[in-house]
Amino acid sequence: MNKSKEKFMAAVFFASALISILAVGLICVFLFVNGIPALFKIGTLEFLGGSQWSPMDQPAYYGILPMIVGSLYVTAGAIILGVPIGVLSSIFMAWICPPRLYKWIKPAVDLLAGIPSVVYGFFGIAIIVPLTGNSIVSASILLGIMILPTVISIAESALRATPRQYYEGALALGAGPYRSLFYVVLPAAKNGILAAVVLGIGRAIGETMAVIMVAGNQARMPVSLFKGVRTLTANIVIEMGYAADLHRGALIATGVVLFVFILIINISFSALVRKDRG
Amino acid sequence: MKNQKNFERIMGILTWGAAALTLGVLAFIIGFILFKGVPHLKPSLIAFSYNSENVSLMPGLISTILMTLLSLAISVPVGVFAAIYLTEYAKRGSKLVSLVRLTTETLSGIPSIIYGLFGLLFFVTYLGWGFSLLAGAFTLSIMILPLIMRSCEEAIHSVPDVLREGAFGLGAGKLRTILKIVLPSALPGIFAGIILAIGRIVGETAALIYTAGTVAQIPKSPLSSVRTLSVHMYALSGEGLHTNESYATAVVLLLVVVAINTLSAKIVKSIGVK
Amino acid sequence: MKKIIISLLFIVLIASTLLGCGAKNQGAFDLEKEIIVVSREEGSGTRGAFVELFAILIKGDGIRKDLTTKEAIISKQTDVVMQIISSNKYALGYISLGSLNDGVKVLAIEGIEPRTENVMNGSYPISRPFIIATKSDTSKLTKDFISFIMSKQGQGVIAKSYIAISDDFQNYSTVKASGRIVVAGSTSVAPIMEKLKEAYMQINPGVVIEIQQSDSSSGMQGVIDGNSDIAMVSRELAKSEREKLTPIKIALDGIVLIANKHNPVVGLTREQVGDIYTGKILTWGQINE
Numbered sequence: 001m002n003k004s005k006e007k008f009m010a011a012v013f014f015a016s017a018l019i020s021i022l023a024v025g026l027i028c029v030f031l032f033v034n035g036i037p038a039l040f041k042i043g044t045l046e047f048l049g050g051s052q053w054s055p056m057d058q059p060a061y062y063g064i065l066p067m068i069v070g071s072l073y074v075t076a077g078a079i080i081l082g083v084p085i086g087v088l089s090s091i092f093m094a095w096i097c098p099p100r101l102y103k104w105i106k107p108a109v110d111l112l113a114g115i116p117s118v119v120y121g122f123f124g125i126a127i128i129v130p131l132t133g134n135s136i137v138s139a140s141i142l143l144g145i146m147i148l149p150t151v152i153s154i155a156e157s158a159l160r161a162t163p164r165q166y167y168e169g170a171l172a173l174g175a176g177p178y179r180s181l182f183y184v185v186l187p188a189a190k191n192g193i194l195a196a197v198v199l200g201i202g203r204a205i206g207e208t209m210a211v212i213m214v215a216g217n218q219a220r221m222p223v224s225l226f227k228g229v230r231t232l233t234a235n236i237v238i239e240m241g242y243a244a245d246l247h248r249g250a251l252i253a254t255g256v257v258l259f260v261f262i263l264i265i266n267i268s269f270s271a272l273v274r275k276d277r278g
Numbered sequence: 279m280k281n282q283k284n285f286e287r288i289m290g291i292l293t294w295g296a297a298a299l300t301l302g303v304l305a306f307i308i309g310f311i312l313f314k315g316v317p318h319l320k321p322s323l324i325a326f327s328y329n330s331e332n333v334s335l336m337p338g339l340i341s342t343i344l345m346t347l348l349s350l351a352i353s354v355p356v357g358v359f360a361a362i363y364l365t366e367y368a369k370r371g372s373k374l375v376s377l378v379r380l381t382t383e384t385l386s387g388i389p390s391i392i393y394g395l396f397g398l399l400f401f402v403t404y405l406g407w408g409f410s411l412l413a414g415a416f417t418l419s420i421m422i423l424p425l426i427m428r429s430c431e432e433a434i435h436s437v438p439d440v441l442r443e444g445a446f447g448l449g450a451g452k453l454r455t456i457l458k459i460v461l462p463s464a465l466p467g468i469f470a471g472i473i474l475a476i477g478r479i480v481g482e483t484a485a486l487i488y489t490a491g492t493v494a495q496i497p498k499s500p501l502s503s504v505r506t507l508s509v510h511m512y513a514l515s516g517e518g519l520h521t522n523e524s525y526a527t528a529v530v531l532l533l534v535v536v537a538i539n540t541l542s543a544k545i546v547k548s549i550g551v552k
Numbered sequence: 553m554k555k556i557i558i559s560l561l562f563i564v565l566i567a568s569t570l571l572g573c574g575a576k577n578q579g580a581f582d583l584e585k586e587i588i589v590v591s592r593e594e595g596s597g598t599r600g601a602f603v604e605l606f607a608i609l610i611k612g613d614g615i616r617k618d619l620t621t622k623e624a625i626i627s628k629q630t631d632v633v634m635q636i637i638s639s640n641k642y643a644l645g646y647i648s649l650g651s652l653n654d655g656v657k658v659l660a661i662e663g664i665e666p667r668t669e670n671v672m673n674g675s676y677p678i679s680r681p682f683i684i685a686t687k688s689d690t691s692k693l694t695k696d697f698i699s700f701i702m703s704k705q706g707q708g709v710i711a712k713s714y715i716a717i718s719d720d721f722q723n724y725s726t727v728k729a730s731g732r733i734v735v736a737g738s739t740s741v742a743p744i745m746e747k748l749k750e751a752y753m754q755i756n757p758g759v760v761i762e763i764q765q766s767d768s769s770s771g772m773q774g775v776i777d778g779n780s781d782i783a784m785v786s787r788e789l790a791k792s793e794r795e796k797l798t799p800i801k802i803a804l805d806g807i808v809l810i811a812n813k814h815n816p817v818v819g820l821t822r823e824q825v826g827d828i829y830t831g832k833i834l835t836w837g838q839i840n841e
Contacts, residue, residue: 006453010453017360020378021378023420030396031395056618059615086300088292089297092294110473114538115481119511123307127306133588148303153474199386206387208484209483213627217626218622220623233389236391238626252395252399262389263384513765516630517631518631
């Protein structure tokens with residue numbers, strides 16, 4: 001009786017573990033089946049390398065290079081602004097912050113994570129845009145803020161998982177508290193922090209609703225940090241409602257490109273992490 | 279020696295500064311929303327049914343709660359079970375485990391707009407569910423799965439082996455050990471994952487406009503189209519007719535998030551005390 | 553503890569200065585500054601009507617080209633258009649007359665103010681129809697709802713915020729209908745459709761009307777596919793759509809050009825608007841020449 005129950009539950013656990021493989025498989029199949037034909041019809045080179053996007057004109061142009069570059073720009077900007085602040089904050093929370101203060105900071109970070117992107121978008125359009133316009137800079141600042149909670153909570157738990165002895169050992173060897181943190185604890189938590197950065201990139205590159213309110217959404221190559229760009233996500237959400245036939249296919253293919261980006265980032269990071277371990 | 283002191287000082291300032299900046303930004307955003315939204319809070323906003331006069335957010339609120347519960351009901355068991363398999367059953371370094379890890383990481387990196395596209399192509403169109411609560415919840419449950427799996431895995435990992443060995447030593451089977459010893463001690467970590475997941479569900483817009491639709495109504499069946507609070511806010515700003523109500527909705531949305539977070543923190547604490 | 557308080561104070565200080573900068577919008581209006589052009593996304597009914605009315609769109613045999621400058625900021629939401637205009641002195645945008653609020657300044661076109669009566673009598677030339685489209689064999693209930701929209705009562709509801717097509721229509725007589733109608737389509741038409749729905753359901757409590765907001769094209773596709781009964785359309789129907797659906801004009805909507813309140817310009821000619829949106833005129837100074 002007990003044995004069959006053990007077996008049954010083991011099978012349930014096993015099946016559950018397979019769900020994520022199934023989900024990724026389904027997502028791949030449905031995106032690719034709906035997006036790849038359009039990609040071939042347009043021509044891979046024209047699609048990925050074309051710098052003109054005017055799908056509703058006749059003849060239509062389907063070049064998403066501006067959006068690829070746009071996404072890279074704002075994501076890079078968000079990482080440059082968000083990761084240092086996030087990692088420093090997580091060090092603060094995991095090692096420095098007095099417990100009395102921690103009681104306040106932790107819920108604050110959770111709250112920051114819970115604020116919906118639309119609310120961030122409203123904040124962006126009302127506060128950031130009047131200062132820096134609808135531009136790459138505005139989008140980077142807003143995304144930098146939005147990835148903070150992701151970066152902080154992942155990095156914090158990685159830092160907390162580092163054995164206390166590392167820190168104490170470094171102190172005992174005569175290093176100051178911050179030197180111990182930055183030279184001993186931080187390197188020990190490197191993998192977790194990399195994971196935090198990956199998730200941060202994922203959130204930044206995938207953010208849609210807040211970005212469309214501040215980025216300007218011009219479908220042309222970026223011209224200046226203080227001018228707007230259109231990201232891949234914005235391209236999809238702005239036009240999906242109107243798209244039919246090849247245009248719709250092209251937007252799903254835009255999604256495929258975004259998806260492939262995410263895959264590349266994930267694979268290269270896990271390769272990095274593995275190499276580091278081995 | 280002087281170098282050492284400077285390093286300490288500079289890093290101290292940077293660390294404290296970063297934390298203060300994080301808090302400051304949060305305070306600023308909250309202050310901004312309250313400033314813009316609170317003056318427009320009025321009782322008609324929570325009227326039971328929506329119309330263009332009262333712009334009620336009640337259907338949105340109820341839809342949000344239903345959407346959250348349904349997504350969690352699908353995702354939490356799967357996520358927890360998968361984490362148990364990965365930590366307690368799978369052989370370390372097996373090909374399957376690394377594939378599961380890889381796909382989970384992939385899922386967590388997939389942007390919500392892609393989930394929206396997928397949900398539209400699969401649940402809405404292919405399975406023929408239409409814009410519905412169900413299609414939205416299934417889409418979201420895939421989206422939050424990695425959050426739950428990851429936090430649960432980490433929590434189970436951090437349960438000391440001594441506990442397991444103790445239970446085995448007392449003659450408990452593997453399943454019993456997991457359910458009675460390992461899971462309870464991992465609960466706070468699991469809840470942390472659920473909080474993050476709820477945060478994502480409540481804040482989600484892009485994945486929902488293509489799966490759950492935008493009808494402002496209290497759903498009559500799982501196949502009704504619904505509009506969660508975030509989508510409601512987005513929809514209100516579309517025509518520029520209800521800007522004030524949008525901000526008021528944002529205030530309520532924040533209150534919901536605060537309530538969820540406080541509640542979960544309490545749960546985690548009460549378990550921790552036990 | 554002291555450190556935190558000091559740094560928090562510091563942040564509040566920075567934040568409030570930033571906020572102060574953002575709020576103040578004064579200073580002389582610099583005519584040499586670039587015009588910040590704000591447009592709607594391609595496919596939106598508002599943009600479709602706008603580019604057609606100002607000859608920004610070239611249409612011919614197998615040729616269609618929207619000449620809107622690539623530098624134009626694209627916004628999907630009317631709210632965002634108004635926010636950008638109200639916070640940027642040099643911005644210019646366009647929205648539906650029905651969405652106008654007093655945070656922005658309305659520009660006259662060819663010297664004519666965009667007022668309801670001017671749109672109705674045609675002297676303000678920048679307007680577009682709001683259309684509903686159905687299959688010819690639509691249900692009796694849908695037909696009844698449409699007869700309500702086209703009645704004195706229905707047009708009265710429209711006239712409160714938009715522009716009725718005409719003011720002599722028949723009275724609507726109740727038939728005590730019941731059932732369900734699904735309306736889908738343009739977000740521009742949705743607000744007025746909601747008002748119509750509420751007025752209709754007051755007379756016919758047994759009817760449930762569901763309004764799905766997406767856009768004109770998918771609204772019509774929904775009706776063709778049988779997923780909905782009525783499509784809301786904020787542009788003229790394409791030939792292929794006309795073959796399958798019957799359009800009915802239910803209201804008129806003016807499109808207004810809006811600028812920041814600190815902008816000294818009070819009106820533009822059609823040609824100037826066209827030139828600004830195609831990137832031929834780049835600065836506000838070029839307008840007065």
